[in-house]
Amino acid sequence: MILVTGATGFVGGALVRRLRADDGARRVVAAVRRGGLSWPEGILPCQVGDLTPSTDWTHALDGVCAVVHCAARVHVMSDTSADPLEEFRRVNVQGTLNLARQAAAAGVRRFVFVSSIKVNGEATQPGRPFTADDVPAPLDSYGVSKMEAEQALRDLANQTGLELVIVRPPLVYGPGVKANFAAMMRWLRRGMPLPLGRIQNARSLVALDNLVDLLVICLTHPAAAGQVFLVSDGEDVSVTELLRRIGQAMGRPVRLLPIPGAWIEWAAAMVGKRNVAQRLCGSLQVDIEKTRRLLGWRPPLTLDQGLKKTVEGLAQ
Template sequence: MCQFARGPPSDSLCQTIAWHAGVDPELTMLLVTGATGFVGQDLLRRLRLRNLPFKAACRSDRAGYLAVGDIDGGTDWKAVLPGVDAVIHLAAANQNVVDGSNPGPEVFRTVNTEGTINLAKQAAASGVKRFIFISTIKVNGERSAKERPFTPQDIPNPATDYAVSKLEAERALIALSKTSDMQIVIIRPPLVYGRGAGGSFKALAQLVRSGIPLPMASIGNRRSMIYVENLADLIVTAVVHPAAAGQVLLAGDGEAVSTPELLRLLAAAMGRRARLVPCPPAVLQMLGRAIGKEELVSRLTDWLEVDTSHTRALLDWTPPFDMRDALKRSF
């Protein structure tokens, strides 16, 4: 499914679109959740550059942010929703395959599913016109078939508790859109990288920087990623573009690379040379199982390619930065 419950754009959203065309109407007020996170901080910078007014929400008291406490099925959003025309929901419980941290299915469901549904219902009741939900490509699956990138039409195939919680939230949002006037936009990004990124991107960068030989020259996969500034640009586009309403949008830089290619690009961005040596992927996978890092090794050896042609054509969107320039900006 790639489209649902579409309707005409709201008046205030039309005003924002008109403003981008050169008119000077009253601007739309946005609410950004998870505003202190990696993606959230970059998104706020882009909103400031675009002169789009926003409210930034986070869990605890911080200067310039609205504190909402823990996000779950009982969070009260009434104090921050008045006057908001569009919500960008970034806040989530995440997993980290590098350090092995995993909040568990109950936390994922509480925050990612129940927390999202609760916010969306209150947003709809408050008159919010568009709700942008940042989901994950893992809803499509942990790996794509060789030479067959993921598309919005794929039957969801989540394999982790995290991905299941995101899919459950997606489905609840779609159901809500059919009983309310609030438009839903779902964005599924793959790995997000950039300056300050953690997780597997940080771990790979540290390996390249160390200069030790890496047994990854024989990996022949292809994986898609998205630079954080490209994702922020896509999110803003999804807020103001009328065609985004009711869509599942797959995100990505548009270029999928193999793990060896990525390591070489990382090295070049850091002014270094990647030292890669051959090793059969099957051996790497066996070693990963032996040391309890099977999922991390799978990310290095498996395919996870994303077809973003639907997103690009529908929104007439092109990522502002290609992968090589984006990697240079990441260090």
Template sequence: MPVNKVLLTGATGFVGSALLAHLQKQVSHTVAIASRSEHVRIERGCQMFNLGEFGAQTNWQPALGGVGCVIHMAGRAHVLTQEANALELFREANARATLNLATQAAAQGVKRFIFISSIGVNGAYTVDLPFSESSEPAPNADYAISKQEAEVGLLQLAQTTEMDVVIIRPPLVYAAHAPGNFRRLLKLVHSGIPLPFGRVNNSRSMIALENLVDFISLCINHPAAANQIFLTSDGVDFSTGQMIRLLAQGMGRKAALVPFPMSLLNMSAKLLGKQGVYTQLCGSLQIDTSKARQLLGWTPPMAAEAAMIRAGEEFNNRIVGS
């Protein structure tokens, strides 16, 4: 039976806000929002439930009435470096809070629970073969560990209840207003500063915001998505240099790439304590998305090259218009 009502958590985030806008354009179901703050603006046509902090003890009953599908995006992505109990904080927000919500959702008769996990569950980089759903999980950070623990609990819950589970592990999600490292890269490309990535010959799978939103939306009702894990991407991999060139093209400028030796880049990153940044910019992370394409018949609606160029163009327009 088709889902008539969706409960969305994390609706104010980068991906969540785009997904909310997408879902509101569809007439097949209504959307409810679960918020942690009473100061969140209520979107027209949406029910909003202010439940306070999401944790292992949160009472979700007020928000679950009549809900057919929960899309859970809320969680903790960052912890201050001085926090000694970082893993515990991640576990509370990303594992225990998720399983508390899912358990109550199953008890309320929710048909499907979609959990937005992370490609970090598979690992930080690939060497010979791309990650796939059959790859052995190898989370190397506290955040990814907590996401994997949530996944394990959800799949166990699906075996003992009538609620099915869909787990989605996206890689880096990009757009002109993306946060984090992609925003830093946009700023660097826009500045025109020469960037030392001319010799970087890596391959990275990413996903445009529009494509991820489309895939999540497809999973709400698709019968073949039940109790599956999906790795998603645009289906086209870029080197860091290619990414910079496409962003620069969108900004109407020439990419400033310097052929800096990789060994010196690696040494500099170690000396500065930025090995993680080096891995992201110079290492490879490839994803095999054939399962999503074959099982669900999914094709990304936006071509990767066009999406990357548009990200640069829209970022430039924001800067020029500010």
């Protein structure tokens, strides 16, 4: 059996469905915070509550041979915590390590940890993409907590023999995507003009199906044990090109005003939104050569195919 944490989330939910579809005989334990949801046959829901340093995973881990850990405290737009970094550490580091310790004690063979490209950093220079073996350089509390969780898991793996696999995705999009990506698609569908017609950057993204496909491979591939992998669609685009491609997937023209990126960054800095402008105008590229080489993996979906599925999901 395979345990998936965060099974009602964007990535965890898609992974549960894929695992069940791949092998009808395989049983999947879906760890959830609270009960009350209905699940297809073969998926075993297990209510574990919040991810904390003291969560009891005994029942969820019974008979499990591998864990994919998707649950986490993610970026909070209006964080009211007195110490945000400490709260990220409590959930993402201590909570994760608590699960991994119990998994090792229960005889789990492999632990796949969904980390974040934020462990590498927030931006790349032209022609210098992040690689899986770069020295970590996180800048925000979420990225720091993911880095510290990776380090704690490596120490535990060295002590116990648990096979650890770390996957660091960039922005994940797909049917059901929320936040800024969904808002951007809605703006385009309404025909709203956007001042993003001259953004000359390069960003890596990963379609939900592509990320899930890699996670499935990491569950069993012999060469995955002990490794860190980056993942993307294998094609980097500027924000301007991305918007145009979304428009093509929608079958409608997009209205992009040719405002230089430097102007947008200046205006954003004036109103305290420098980070927003950086995500729109800055570059963030990842190199997936190691993932391709060691695992023989290729993204099943192209960028355009992933965008088409995402747009179709928005329409539903």
